[in-house]
Amino acid sequence: MQIHTLASGSTGNCALITAGSGAQRTTICLDAGIALRTARGFAEELGLNLAELDAVLLSHRHGDHSVNIVALAARAQAPLYMHRDNIDTSQKISKGELSRRNIDRRDIADGKTFYVNDIAVTPIQIPHDADPTFGFIFEYQDKRAGFFTDLGNPDSLIANNTLGDLDELVLESNYDAEMLANGRYPRALKDRVSSDFGHLSNLQAAEAIQQGASARLKKLTLAHLSQKSNAPLIAHECMQQALNDSGLQHVELLLAPARGPIKAAQL
Numbered sequence: 001m002q003i004h005t006l007a008s009g010s011t012g013n014c015a016l017i018t019a020g021s022g023a024q025r026t027t028i029c030l031d032a033g034i035a036l037r038t039a040r041g042f043a044e045e046l047g048l049n050l051a052e053l054d055a056v057l058l059s060h061r062h063g064d065h066s067v068n069i070v071a072l073a074a075r076a077q078a079p080l081y082m083h084r085d086n087i088d089t090s091q092k093i094s095k096g097e098l099s100r101r102n103i104d105r106r107d108i109a110d111g112k113t114f115y116v117n118d119i120a121v122t123p124i125q126i127p128h129d130a131d132p133t134f135g136f137i138f139e140y141q142d143k144r145a146g147f148f149t150d151l152g153n154p155d156s157l158i159a160n161n162t163l164g165d166l167d168e169l170v171l172e173s174n175y176d177a178e179m180l181a182n183g184r185y186p187r188a189l190k191d192r193v194s195s196d197f198g199h200l201s202n203l204q205a206a207e208a209i210q211q212g213a214s215a216r217l218k219k220l221t222l223a224h225l226s227q228k229s230n231a232p233l234i235a236h237e238c239m240q241q242a243l244n245d246s247g248l249q250h251v252e253l254l255l256a257p258a259r260g261p262i263k264a265a266q267l
């Protein structure tokens, strides 16, 4: 099983989860907040086809995740897994759009596992200022991966040991607290981002790993980095320090770019 981010951050999010190969391959798309033509190009770079999806998932209603989700599910003729409370929160994910495009919508609920072929998917509700918002655990054969962005604090993930038994994790590392405080955002936006229902800071992400991760973790991708209130080098250093302090130096640490799949040299 592999996770590929195609876009990550407030200008749009999209990720692919794949397992198996050839005709047996299963592909899931999580969120579609960028132009479909752009997403299609990024998928092609990875040898993947956005028209051949087995399922489409929506984490939450914010436009950077949801704006093209219905169009994507329609084009791929794939079922769209999204929580019912997110319907009608914008025109793009309205009841009318779902029915006009003939979408096979399937409901999701916190902790309730469903299967997309051989991939088990478990939505985990997380604290964010769009209720409900979900992260996901993906399981395939003996591999477990987690995907958590858009959350104001990691407390429930730590308390429920959600990060404790993962081989791979994509985790938000949105902002550096000092850069956010000194930046040009209006006060209200700064407060929103740093609230318990906003986004994870570099330090909160580091704390989540220190308190929640286990030696099973092999690959960690930092995601949803702010382009104004963060810098890849700062986010990377902060997390590398946390990994070193936790005896997790073996973990491969990557950064998801705002646009495009992860390339080797990113810093």
Ligand SMILES: [Zn+2]
Binding pocket: 009, 010, 013, 062, 064, 065, 150, 224
């Ligand atoms: Zn977002």
Ligand SMILES: [Zn+2]
Binding pocket: 060, 062, 128, 130, 150
């Ligand atoms: Zn959001």
